[in-house]
Amino acid sequence: MDTEQAFETASDYIAAIMRRNRSPAEDWSLKPDWADQPRMHNVYPGVTPVPLPAAKVELASLEASLTGQPPSDGGAFTLPMLYEMLCDSYAYGGRRLAVTVNDDTVALPHYPRAVWSRGTASGGGLYPLEIYWVCGPGGPMLPGVYNYSPAQHGVQRLLIGDVTSQVRQAIAPAEAVGDQFLLVTVKFWKNTFKYEAFGYHVVTMDVGTALGTWQLWSRAAGVPLRPLLTFDEEALNRLLGVRTHEESVFAVVPLPGGGGPSPEGRPGLRVTAVPAERSRTVVRHPAVERVHASTVATPPPGDAPADQLKAARPSHSGGSGGSGDAIKLADPLPLDATVRDALRARRSSFGRFSAHHRLGQAELAAVLRAGTLGARLVSDVKQPDGTPELTRLAVLAGHVDGVPPDAYDYDLATNTLLPLGVGVSASFLQRNYFLNNYNLEQVAAVVTVLARPHAVIAATGQRGYRFLNAEVGAAAQAMYLAAAAANIGCGAALGFDNVSYAEHLDRRRDPGGDDDAREWPLLIVMLGHERQKAPDFHFRLR
Numbered sequence: 001m002d003t004e005q006a007f008e009t010a011s012d013y014i015a016a017i018m019r020r021n022r023s024p025a026e027d028w029s030l031k032p033d034w035a036d037q038p039r040m041h042n043v044y045p046g047v048t049p050v051p052l053p054a055a056k057v058e059l060a061s062l063e064a065s066l067t068g069q070p071p072s073d074g075g076a077f078t079l080p081m082l083y084e085m086l087c088d089s090y091a092y093g094g095r096r097l098a099v100t101v102n103d104d105t106v107a108l109p110h111y112p113r114a115v116w117s118r119g120t121a122s123g124g125g126l127y128p129l130e131i132y133w134v135c136g137p138g139g140p141m142l143p144g145v146y147n148y149s150p151a152q153h154g155v156q157r158l159l160i161g162d163v164t165s166q167v168r169q170a171i172a173p174a175e176a177v178g179d180q181f182l183l184v185t186v187k188f189w190k191n192t193f194k195y196e197a198f199g200y201h202v203v204t205m206d207v208g209t210a211l212g213t214w215q216l217w218s219r220a221a222g223v224p225l226r227p228l229l230t231f232d233e234e235a236l237n238r239l240l241g242v243r244t245h246e247e248s249v250f251a252v253v254p255l256p257g258g259g260g261p262s263p264e265g266r267p268g269l270r271v272t273a274v275p276a277e278r279s280r281t282v283v284r285h286p287a288v289e290r291v292h293a294s295t296v297a298t299p300p301p302g303d304a305p306a307d308q309l310k311a312a313r314p315s316h317s318g319g320s321g322g323s324g325d326a327i328k329l330a331d332p333l334p335l336d337a338t339v340r341d342a343l344r345a346r347r348s349s350f351g352r353f354s355a356h357h358r359l360g361q362a363e364l365a366a367v368l369r370a371g372t373l374g375a376r377l378v379s380d381v382k383q384p385d386g387t388p389e390l391t392r393l394a395v396l397a398g399h400v401d402g403v404p405p406d407a408y409d410y411d412l413a414t415n416t417l418l419p420l421g422v423g424v425s426a427s428f429l430q431r432n433y434f435l436n437n438y439n440l441e442q443v444a445a446v447v448t449v450l451a452r453p454h455a456v457i458a459a460t461g462q463r464g465y466r467f468l469n470a471e472v473g474a475a476a477q478a479m480y481l482a483a484a485a486a487n488i489g490c491g492a493a494l495g496f497d498n499v500s501y502a503e504h505l506d507r508r509r510d511p512g513g514d515d516d517a518r519e520w521p522l523l524i525v526m527l528g529h530e531r532q533k534a535p536d537f538h539f540r541l542r
Contacts, residue, residue, distance in 0.1 A: 007197070007287040009294040010465035014453045017201050018498045018520050021434065033281075034113075038190050040127040041150050042275040049154035050141075052087070055080030059220040062335040062342045062485050066216070066373045066478070070224040076257020077223045079140050082133075082180070085221075087542060088343050089213045090131065091153040092116040094540035101351030102437040117538065118150065119343030120213045121480050123202035123494060128191050129184055129210055130247065132240060136164040136179025145240065145271050153542070158241075158273045166239050166269070170232040171252055174380055180255040183236060184210060184227075187247040188292070192285050200288045202494060204466050205523070207250045208473020212374055213343065214253065215474070216481065220339040228252040228380045229467055230305070233296050241271035244296060245289045250466065294462040305381040305460055306388060309467075312455035314392045314519050327403055327417040330361035332369045337485040344540075346480050349489035350437050352530040355399045359444035359488065359528050364400055365415055367482045367490075367527055368393055371447065372412045374478020375471050381460070390471050391451045391522075394505055396424040399444040399528065407505055422504055432497040433524075444528030448501060448521045449475050455517070472522050479525050489530040496524055 007013040016023070057080055060068070096115045097108050108115055122128050131148040133155060135141050143162040146155035164179045184207060191199035191206075211227050218225040229251060236249040337345070371393055376386025393410045395417060397403045405424050408417035426441035433440055440446065449472050456464040476492045483490035501521040 007291045010291055010462040011454060011457050013200070013287075013291045014457075014465060017198070018453075018502075020198070021497045022499055032194050036279050036281060038193055038282075039275075039278045040190070042130060042147050042156070042187075044147070044156050044158065044273050044275050047156045047158070047273060049149045049152040049156050051152060051154040052083040053080075055084045057081050057084040057221055059217070059338045059340050060222075061220075062216070062337055062339050062370075062481055065220040065339050066335070066370055066482075068219070070219045071222065075223055076178070077180075077218065077221075077225065077255040078257065081218075081221050081223065082255060085214060085217050086131070086148055087153050088217060088340050089119045089210065090127070090129075090148070091118065091150050092541055093118050093344060094538055094542070096347070097537040098350075099535040100437070101439075102348075116151075117347065119346060121209045121346065121348070121477055121492060122206045124194065128186065128203050128206045130187055132158075132183040132185065134164060134167055134181040134183060137162055138179045158271045159269070161269050163239060163269055166235065167252070170235040170239075171228050171254075174228050174231070174254075176254040178255055178257050180257075182253040182255065183240065183249050184251040184253065185240065185242065185247050185249050188285070188288060189246070189279070189282050192283070192288055193279070197285055197287045199285075200291055201469070204250070204469035205473035205476070205494075207466070208377065208470035208475075209477040210473075211251060211253075211377060211379075211470060212474030212477040215378060216339050216374065216478065217343075223256060224378070225253055225255070226378050226380070228254070229470065230380055230463070239270050241273070245284070245292070248292065248296065251470075295466055297462075306383045308459045309381065309390060309456065309464075310388045312390060312452050312459045312464075313388050314390070314450055314452055324404070324406075324419045324421065326411075326414075326419070327408070329365040329368075329415050329417060332366040332415070333360075333362040333486050335366055335370070335482055335485040339481070342481040342485045345484040347484070349491045349526070349528075349530055351439060352534055353439065353442040353444070353489055353526065353528040354531040355442045355444065355528070357529040359400045361401055361403065363486050363488050364395070364397075364403075364445055364527065366486050367479050367488075367525075368395070368410045368447065369412060369415070370482030371449070371475045371479040371525070372410070374481075375449075375475035377471050377474040379467075379470075381467050390456055390468050391449050391475055393475075394420075394448045394450055394521075396429065396446040396448065397444070398424060398426065398429075398441075398446075420505065428500075428504065432500045433493065433495060434497070435493070435495045438491060438493065438526060440526065442528065443526045445526075447479065447525040447527060448505065449523040449525070450505070450519045450521050452517070452519055453522070469522075476523055476525060479527075483527060489526075489528050491526045493524050493526065496521075498522075
């Protein structure tokens with residue numbers, strides 16, 4: 001398939017992505033030039049990052065953040081909360097040097113290829129997002145636009161002047177209580193450098209992992225945030241001085257409290273600072289640019305996008321084809337670790353799994369519950385409780401106490417596994433995983449995040465693809481944190497055969513059926529206990 005002709009819309013793109021292992025959309029033999037890789041974060045010549053002050057914000061447990069009722073009016077999101085949330089979610093947390101089977105292990109001892117841990121997971125792009133802080137007159141610094149530097153846990157001042165009126169105009173008719181905003185952007189070269197055309201699929205989930213982290217963190221702090229996914233994207237890109245085909249705003253997060261609406265600022269005031277590019281050669285991917293343009297050009301949904309999305313919800317098929325009774329799982333293990341502690345403990349297992357110690361039902365139930373609740377990503381396209389859900393979870397269980405090897409649908413309301421009766425084997429799992437960093441025979445359970453991407457796009461337009469992938473990312477992040485709190489291993493992956501998984505989980509699937517009605521597996525999350533006393537090193541910075 002020629003990528004220069006294949007992807008005109010998100011609908012075309014997701015159809016190709018689901019079948020990329022059967023009909024490759026590009027030359028997968030190409031290897032990134034690691035000697036010419038881009039920086040992981042923006043560096044502006046002549047701009048010195050201002051360190052953000054340390055703050056002590058008490059956070060509730062992950063259990064309370066996931067299952068508690070968030071206050072409808074949590075008050076002001078204070079600046080210490082902002083500093084701590086950025087630190088816990090996206091700052092360099094420490095250097096990791098563990099012996100694993102991941103393909104970067106050989107390079108890790110060398111400082112230029114060091115791996116810096118952080119609380120928020122990503123699809124492999126390390127620091128795939130840029131975070132800008134629009135500070136109004138009510139903030140602690142001069143009004144303007146600041147870029148967050150994860151390495152220094154500081155901000156780089158890019159513009160002086162009150163531009164909050166421009167942000168308010170771009171997000172209208174959404175209301176913003178306060179004069180502080182976070183703008184989350186995707187810088188495409190940082191992601192397509194490694195993944196080429198596949199990078200857009202990966203990074204749209206990375207947006208969800210960040211928003212999912214902030215949702216859990218802000219709830220634990222008592223002031224829940226509500227990100228916006230529909231707005232005038234081009235207007236905000238002009239404000240930041242970025243070109244839409246190179247970098248674009250994917251989410252706006254108003255921070256409640258602070259100052260109120262400010263007087264009209266100077267029209268046309270925008271950032272002119274340009275970050276220094278490390279790569280000697282920057283490659284453009286027209287296919288990615290066209291897909292992104294289709295999601296930008298799509299007008300925002302109508303007055304009730306949540307009502308439109310109800311038609312795109314997935315449905316359980318478990319029990320209808322299964323040969324056994326539903327399995328009532330043990331009560332979920334309480335996730336008593338604070339959200340901060342879970343973020344600091346989060347990591348990918350990368351081949352550390354061992355089937356010698358079977359996964360307990362309470363541990364599995366805790367992660368499944370977290371993934372389902374974490375996917376309820378509150379935003380302007382959802383109800384206040386994060387519904388309707390656009391995803392659901394299925395489980396391929398291999399080494400779980402009291403659970404026969406099989407594929408199951410998970411039902412949160414009853415905490416049960418609904419058998420599909422299709423079986424599961426290590427050979428199927430390993431054959432349909434294409435990387436060498438996990439041995440799926442040793443994995444206790446593989447959780448699959450399923451959705452109906454074409455139905456979502458049909459309901460809300462091409463931009464709906466971004467809504468969906470954000471929810472997938474939020475679900476993955478919640479499962480990572482639950483696994484960390486439960487002290488079990490976890491690893492998320494996209495390198496699997498989506499078609500084989502889809503056929504295995506629903507053998508009644510009509511290969512020639514309507515794409516709008518199909519459920520597709522978009523992500524797998526591996527769970528299990530890890531080998532004991534494996535070599536590890538983690539030097540914490542914060």
